[in-house]
Amino acid sequence: MSTASAVKLTRKEFVSDQDVRWCPGCGDYSILAQVQKVFPDMGIPRENIVFISGIGCSSRFPYYMNTYGFHSIHGRAPAIATGLKVSRPDLMVWVVTGDGDGLSIGGNHLMHALRRNVDLKILLFNNRIYGLTKGQYSPTSELGKVTKSTPVGSADHPLNPLLLALGVDATFIARTIDVETRHQQEVIKRAAEHKGATFVEILQNCNVYNDGAFASLTDKETKADTQLMLEHGKPMVFGKNKDRGIRLNGLTPEVVTLGNGIGVSDLLIHDETDAVLAFLLSRMAPPAFPTPLGVIRVIEKPTFDALMNHQIRDAMEKSGGADLDKLLNRGDVWTVK
Amino acid sequence: MATNPVGAPLQKTVQERENVVIRFAGDSGDGMQVTGMQFTTESVFAGNDIGTLPDFPAEIRAPTGTLYGVSAFQVNFSSKNVFTPGDDLDALVVMNPAALKTNLADLKQNGILILDKVEFNEPNLKKAEYTKSPLDDGSLDKYQTYQVEITKLTTLALKDMNLPNRSVMRSRNFFALGVVSWLFTRPIEPTLNWIKERFKRTPEVMEANTRALKAGYNMGENTEIFASSYEIKPAQIAPGVYRNITGNTATALGFVAAAQKAGLPLFLGSYPITPASDVLHDLSTLKNFNVYTFQAEDEIAGVGSALGAAFGGAIGITTTSGPGMNLKAETVGLAAAVELPLIITDIQRAGPSTGMPTKPEQADLLQSLYGRHGEAPLPVIAASSPGDCFYAAFEAVRIAVKYMTPVILLTDGYLANASEPWLLPRAADLPDFKVEFRTDPQGFFPYLRDENTLARPWVRPGTPGLEHRIGGLEKDYLTGNISYAPNNHEQMVRVRYRKMAKITQEIPPTKVEGPERGKLLVIGWGSTYGSIAAGVKDFQGQGKAVSQVHLRYLNPLPPDLGEVISRFDKVLVPEMNMGQLLRVLRAEYLVDAVGLNKIQGRPFKVSEITAKIARMLEE
Numbered sequence: 001m002s003t004a005s006a007v008k009l010t011r012k013e014f015v016s017d018q019d020v021r022w023c024p025g026c027g028d029y030s031i032l033a034q035v036q037k038v039f040p041d042m043g044i045p046r047e048n049i050v051f052i053s054g055i056g057c058s059s060r061f062p063y064y065m066n067t068y069g070f071h072s073i074h075g076r077a078p079a080i081a082t083g084l085k086v087s088r089p090d091l092m093v094w095v096v097t098g099d100g101d102g103l104s105i106g107g108n109h110l111m112h113a114l115r116r117n118v119d120l121k122i123l124l125f126n127n128r129i130y131g132l133t134k135g136q137y138s139p140t141s142e143l144g145k146v147t148k149s150t151p152v153g154s155a156d157h158p159l160n161p162l163l164l165a166l167g168v169d170a171t172f173i174a175r176t177i178d179v180e181t182r183h184q185q186e187v188i189k190r191a192a193e194h195k196g197a198t199f200v201e202i203l204q205n206c207n208v209y210n211d212g213a214f215a216s217l218t219d220k221e222t223k224a225d226t227q228l229m230l231e232h233g234k235p236m237v238f239g240k241n242k243d244r245g246i247r248l249n250g251l252t253p254e255v256v257t258l259g260n261g262i263g264v265s266d267l268l269i270h271d272e273t274d275a276v277l278a279f280l281l282s283r284m285a286p287p288a289f290p291t292p293l294g295v296i297r298v299i300e301k302p303t304f305d306a307l308m309n310h311q312i313r314d315a316m317e318k319s320g321g322a323d324l325d326k327l328l329n330r331g332d333v334w335t336v337k
Numbered sequence: 338m339a340t341n342p343v344g345a346p347l348q349k350t351v352q353e354r355e356n357v358v359i360r361f362a363g364d365s366g367d368g369m370q371v372t373g374m375q376f377t378t379e380s381v382f383a384g385n386d387i388g389t390l391p392d393f394p395a396e397i398r399a400p401t402g403t404l405y406g407v408s409a410f411q412v413n414f415s416s417k418n419v420f421t422p423g424d425d426l427d428a429l430v431v432m433n434p435a436a437l438k439t440n441l442a443d444l445k446q447n448g449i450l451i452l453d454k455v456e457f458n459e460p461n462l463k464k465a466e467y468t469k470s471p472l473d474d475g476s477l478d479k480y481q482t483y484q485v486e487i488t489k490l491t492t493l494a495l496k497d498m499n500l501p502n503r504s505v506m507r508s509r510n511f512f513a514l515g516v517v518s519w520l521f522t523r524p525i526e527p528t529l530n531w532i533k534e535r536f537k538r539t540p541e542v543m544e545a546n547t548r549a550l551k552a553g554y555n556m557g558e559n560t561e562i563f564a565s566s567y568e569i570k571p572a573q574i575a576p577g578v579y580r581n582i583t584g585n586t587a588t589a590l591g592f593v594a595a596a597q598k599a600g601l602p603l604f605l606g607s608y609p610i611t612p613a614s615d616v617l618h619d620l621s622t623l624k625n626f627n628v629y630t631f632q633a634e635d636e637i638a639g640v641g642s643a644l645g646a647a648f649g650g651a652i653g654i655t656t657t658s659g660p661g662m663n664l665k666a667e668t669v670g671l672a673a674a675v676e677l678p679l680i681i682t683d684i685q686r687a688g689p690s691t692g693m694p695t696k697p698e699q700a701d702l703l704q705s706l707y708g709r710h711g712e713a714p715l716p717v718i719a720a721s722s723p724g725d726c727f728y729a730a731f732e733a734v735r736i737a738v739k740y741m742t743p744v745i746l747l748t749d750g751y752l753a754n755a756s757e758p759w760l761l762p763r764a765a766d767l768p769d770f771k772v773e774f775r776t777d778p779q780g781f782f783p784y785l786r787d788e789n790t791l792a793r794p795w796v797r798p799g800t801p802g803l804e805h806r807i808g809g810l811e812k813d814y815l816t817g818n819i820s821y822a823p824n825n826h827e828q829m830v831r832v833r834y835r836k837m838a839k840i841t842q843e844i845p846p847t848k849v850e851g852p853e854r855g856k857l858l859v860i861g862w863g864s865t866y867g868s869i870a871a872g873v874k875d876f877q878g879q880g881k882a883v884s885q886v887h888l889r890y891l892n893p894l895p896p897d898l899g900e901v902i903s904r905f906d907k908v909l910v911p912e913m914n915m916g917q918l919l920r921v922l923r924a925e926y927l928v929d930a931v932g933l934n935k936i937q938g939r940p941f942k943v944s945e946i947t948a949k950i951a952r953m954l955e956e
Contacts, residue, residue: 016806018818047801052645055809063806063819068798070648071808072641073671079606079638083645083653084798087604087629091649091798109641112634308631312624319625324597324764327626328590332378332527333580333761 009040016066027178027204028057028125032064034184035123042192044092051094052081054106057132057206058098058125075106078113081120086305092192095122099140100130103159107139115168116304117196123188124161124201129210147209162282162296165199166275172198173278173296178205179218183229183293190295196303203291217291226286230294235267238290246289253280255289272298349558350565356385356415357521357569358423361513362440363432364401365394365408368510373410374756375514375531379523381581381758384571385414388867390422390940391754395611395695402464407439414521416570420867420874422755424942428520430513432456432487434465450480451516453487453509483562487512487553494552495545504542508549515553522568525554575760582759584723584752585612588656588682589619591730593626594764596652598731599738599772602627604646606639607656611694612750613684616656636664640681644668647677648807650774650797652734656682658750659701660690666709669743673713673833675807676784676793678737678744682730685749687938696938697750699863702917705745706892712830714837716740717891719747721866724759726752729889735770740840741792747891749913751940752864778802783817791836793817841896847886854904855882857953860930862888862918865911865941872946876954883950891918899926907953909933911946 014036022028039049049067053059055074062069068091072080077095085093095113102110102124113120129147130136136149137156144153165173172194176187184202191198203214216226224240236246237258245267247256256262271277278297285291316322361376363369370391380387390411399406413423428449431437433456444450457472471477472484491512495505511532518525528550536543557563582590596603607617609632621630629646633639640655647653657665662683672679685701687693705717716736720729726748733746775781775794783805784793796803805817813820814828849858851873861869866887876883886901888894902908902922908930910919916932923930933949935941 018806045801047804048799050798062808065806066804068804069806069808070645070675071806071810072644073667073809076637076641076668079633079641080645080648082633082638083604083606083631083642083647084649085645086631086642087602087646087651088649088798108634109638112638308629312627312629315624316627322597322626324594324626327593327623328761328764329578329580331580332381332531333578334382335578336384336574336576 009046011036011040013046014039014066016064018063020064021060022057023208025207026057027127027206028061030178030181031123031125031184031202031204032061034181035065035188038185038188038192041189048090049092049094050084051096052077052084053096054101055132056098056101056130058096059101061096075101075104076109077101078106078109078120078122082113082116082118082304085118085120086308089119089305089309093120095120097122097124099124099126099128099138099161103139103161103164111164111168114165114170114197114199117171117301119196119303119305121191121198122200123191124199125204126161126201127204127206127210128213129206131206131209135209160282161199161201163279166278166282166297170199170297171196171299171301174199175201175203175293175296177203177214177217177293180293187295194298196301216286226290228284228290228292230270230281230292230296232270232272232295235264235269237264237267246284253284253289272296349563351522351568352565354427354567354569355417356413356419357427357567358411358413358425359428359430359517359521360409360411360426360440360443361430362407362409362436363510364435365396365399365406366401367408367432368507369408369410369432372510372514373412375528376517376523377412377581377756378527378531379518379525380412380414381579382524382527383414383522383569384574385416385569386419386572386574387415387581387758388413388419388422389756390751393695395693402433402435402461404435404439404465407436409436409440414569416572418572419757420871421940421943424944428517430517432509432513434461434467434471437471438465438467444480446479448480449520450477450482451485451513452482453513454484455486455488485516485556485562490552490556491549494548498541498545500541500545504545507542508545511546511549512553515550515555516557518550519554519557520563520566522566525550574758577760579758579760581756582724582727583615583754583756584720584726584748585615585684585754586619587724587726587759588720588730588746588748589616589623591727592620592652592654592680592734593623593628594727594767595731595734596628597626597764598767598769599652599734601772602629602651603654604629604631604643604651605654605656606631606633606642606646608633608636608639608661610636610658610661612686612753613656613658613661613682615753616682616684636661637668640665640668640679644672644677644679647672647679648798650795652680652738653678654680654682656684658684658686658694659688659692659704662701662704662708669715670709670711670713671809672743673709673715674809674812676741678734678741678795680730680733680737680744680746682746682748684753685747687936693938695750697752697864697940698913698936698938699749699865700914700917700936701747702862702891702914703920705747706921712833714834714892715743715745716837716840716893717745717747718889719863719891720752721863721887721889723752723755723757727759727762731767732889735768736840736843738772738795739770739792740790740836741795742836747863749864774800775803776800782815783807784812784815786832789839791832791839837893841893844890844893844895847895847897847901849884849886849901851877851884852882853884855884856905857883857907857909857950858902858905859883859885859909859911859946859950860888860902860918860922861885861911862891865913868941868943868946869911871943872950875943875947876950881954883954888918891921894925902926902928907931909949909953911935911941911949913940
């Protein structure tokens with residue numbers, strides 16, 4: 001990737017000339033703002049950045065970024081992005097998707113892009129509802145959810161996006177939330193720096209069809225007790241008074257209150273490289289647990305695009321160039337006089 | 338059976354034949370495809386013109402000896418021009434009773450039948466559903482039947498090698514090939530060389546096959562079984578360098594040649610499907626030509642990745658067969674909307690659904706022309722012979738980049754696997770169409786169109802000052818920004834049609850093979866070319882005013898086609914479907930054309946075409 005260090009851009013230069021058409025109050029505005037805020041600091045020229053999306057509210061994102069962009073079809077953004085990134089490893093390719101686009105219709109492509117470790121930065125906006133089609137339940141909606149298409153409650157068990165990513169051994173797995181702007185910026189920066197497929201779940205409020213889906217996580221009164229902010233190498237402490245933590249009891253995590261003989265040293269230490277810990281964190285959910293936010297797991301693996309391009313460079317070097325006549329004449333040939 | 342009079346010296350005669358159609362048939366594990374391909378190679382080295390037809394079951398290894406496990410390979414070799422793999426058989430080689438049962442009906446009366454006597458045992462006869470051995474009931478009397486003990490003689494030839502029986506059985510096909518190579522005076526050196534190369538890592542197999550081939554050849558020469566052999570003189574073939582080529586290999590080479598001429602990397606996104614997978618296999622070995630092959634997670638990702646690569650400035654290609662076309666349709670619609678070059682290759686097979694995956698059909702024409710949502714016209718190009726797949730593939734890429742449009746390339750399972758001698762083009766003789774991407778920000782709009790082609794500019798991401806967004810939502814005619822304006826939508830729909838009309842300037846004047854006007858015009862497309870050509874030439878030889886037009890461009894149609902049609906009293910349209918081109922021609926030209934439809938997963942026989950022409954001339 002060409003990182004011209006001389007380039008100094010501003011937030012404004014990443015804002016396109018198109019009117020943003022999300023509903024007033026939508027969580028997507030905050031995500032767009034954080035991305036536009038973070039990007040100038042990356043030092044990557046605008047023309048080398050591409051946003052690819054599928055269908056849904058989140059997928060309008062590329063229109064609002066003044067970079068190259070491709071608003072494609074439902075669920076297929078990871079496949080289109082894979083073709084682009086493999087053949088153009090010099091570009092930084094972002095995929096913006098949602099819980100319906102990425103986990104329902106496009107679940108297969110998302111899974112395989114992560115598995116192959118294509119160097120794509122994937123942001124999945126999870127609002128646990130179908131917004132653009134006006135309010136049907138999504139694969140992340142909770143069991144029993146009453147929506148337009150489930151008037152007596154959904155009978156679907158929800159999917160856990162982090163566990164899906166973990167299941168295919170994704171090399172970067174993180175979660176953040178629309179209203180925590182600083183946290184979001186940090187996570188996006190980390191994702192941008194990672195070499196390989198990044199999976200970032202961004203919890204996002206749909207104030208029209210699923211308002212308050214993450215209210216306990218965002219409410220000023222409760223959030224200290226419901227958010228578990230992860231930091232690599234740091235103990236898992238949370239709560240208004242920093243007096244609660246996560247401890248391992250056998251193979252099971254539990255919430256404990258510090259004091260009465262329980263100290264910080266008894267708590268789990270976050271380790272971004274630990275797959276077992278990533279599994280435990282991915283399964284922690286309210287009401288029994290706080291919601292883990294931050295980078296869940298990062299590992300290094302060769303990327304698919306690098307391996308593919310290596311094979312091609314290697315073949316080109318070994319063959320000493322592309323001789324079309326030689327290729328056409330391959331095999332048993334004979335001459336008719 | 339020919340016998341040698343007792344005591345007479347072994348004197349063999351050589352009979353000359355103009356052409357011979359031979360079929361090798363055996364169990365799917367008997368190596369009949371290899372035998373047929375090697376016999377083909379020997380025949381081209383003998384200077385004959387050839388046409389081949391592989392015919393194999395979808396099962397990789399069906400239970401041995403069963404009727405549905407029979408695999409066959411047919412070769413038509415001649416001292417005259419060959420257009421087809423041939424109708425009825427002059428010679429049939431069968432390795433077991435099942436192969437006899439499923440193929441005998443195609444053998445001409447007094448045709449040569451070579452069979453492996455040893456295999457006509459009780460269990461094999463039963464598996465082939467024979468209640469009585471055909472060797473004993475006189476049913477083979479109308480053929481020149483040669484009962485050769487292939488299995489026994491192969492075993493004898495390899496005796497001192499101490500190979501397990503399984504390995505010995507695997508060399509039987511080379512013994513059979515040796516016998517017929519002698520019978521038709523074929524050179525066996527090309528096969529000996531092939532064995533040496535193919536089995537260089539398994540010297541034992543190399544030795545066994547070499548011995549079996551030679552033993553078969555020598556048996557023909559030195560025993561009294563065959564009284565004479567046959568000679569087929571070299572054909573008059575245009576001078577040049579040739580190779581034998583299948584349609585799938587030609588398709589892959591056509592793509593590579595085109596990408597080289599465009600000066601761009603080639604990206605193939607594909608999901609394995611019969612009969613298209615060989616294009617993926619071939620291209621995956623050509624990485625040194627800057628070829629990316631991506632075996633995607635499904636058909637949709639195959640075309641999606643190719644479209645992504647096209648967005649990035651590569652030649653994006655996807656290959657599939659009928660069912661895959663359906664899965665890709667939504668993405669093809671997107672490609673039409675964003676107006677990026679993309680080649681969608683449909684190697685048609687018999688459908689619907691899984692249908693008969695290894696058998697050809699031409700039933701995806703209407704799907705290719707109309708099988709999308711909304712109004713999304715696309716160029717559709719079809720190949721007419723195995724070697725022609727090269728030029729059709731090349732042309733598909735050229736049109737796609739020149740007009741910034743997805744192009745559908747149609748071949749079929751017959752072209753894919755059949756082969757013919759192919760006069761090699763020289764790279765320098767192929768047209769150059771070096772792609773120039775737009776780099777100038779001055780006056781740039783994503784949908785600013787070239788006047789002559791109506792193509793929009795192709796911009797590689799990474800180009801400063803040209804950052805823009807494209808997508809599936811309807812776009813403003815010029816800026817490409819989202820637009821729901823009613824008149825703008827109509828304008829966009831119409832311009833997408835107008836672009837197709839512009840492509841007619843690429844189509845050369847329609848070639849009428851035969852008289853320019855007359856009684857009957859036979860119009861075809863795709864793999865039926867050879868059968869139609871052979872049939873039509875039959876009538877032309879008799880001085881009849883019958884002509885042929887074979888279409889490469891199915892959309893847009895050649896601009897002069899209506900005028901050509903008007904010069905004939907009657908129009909016949911043979912197709913391996915229920916009449917799809919027929920429907921298009923009738924609608925387009927208001928012509929009372931008649932169809933000839935064969936939907937058996939097998940190409941037309943020439944005799945089927947001639948019978949229909951004869952009837953139409955009488956009416």
